[in-house]
Amino acid sequence: MRYDDYFRPFSFWIADLEQEVARHTRALPRFCGVTAQGWPYCPGVGRLAAFLRVPGGLxxxxxxxxxxYWMWQPLKPGE
Known part of the structure; x- marks a missing residue:
C-alpha cells in the first residue's frame, strides 16, 4: 500500500486489501463490511482480533x- 492510497476511494482498492489479508492468513478472504471505533465483531466469527495497519485505516x-472474514476501519490521517 502506498501513501497515495489515502486519497483513493475505498472501493478502488478493496481488491488490494483482500490480497493483503490473503497473504497474512493464507485463507480465502471475505469482506464483511466497515466498522466504527472499537473492537469489531463479525457474526459467525466473533470479535476480530488480528489487524493490519494500512494507509487510511485498519x-x-x-x-x-x-x-x-475481514472488516475495514477507517482512521483520520495522523491517528
Missing part, C-alpha cells in the same frame, strides 16, 4: 473454516 480479520 483491516481487522478473523479466520473460520478456511476463510478470513
Amino acid at each position: 483491516v481487522w480479520w478473523g479466520e473460520r473454516k478456511g476463510r478470513a
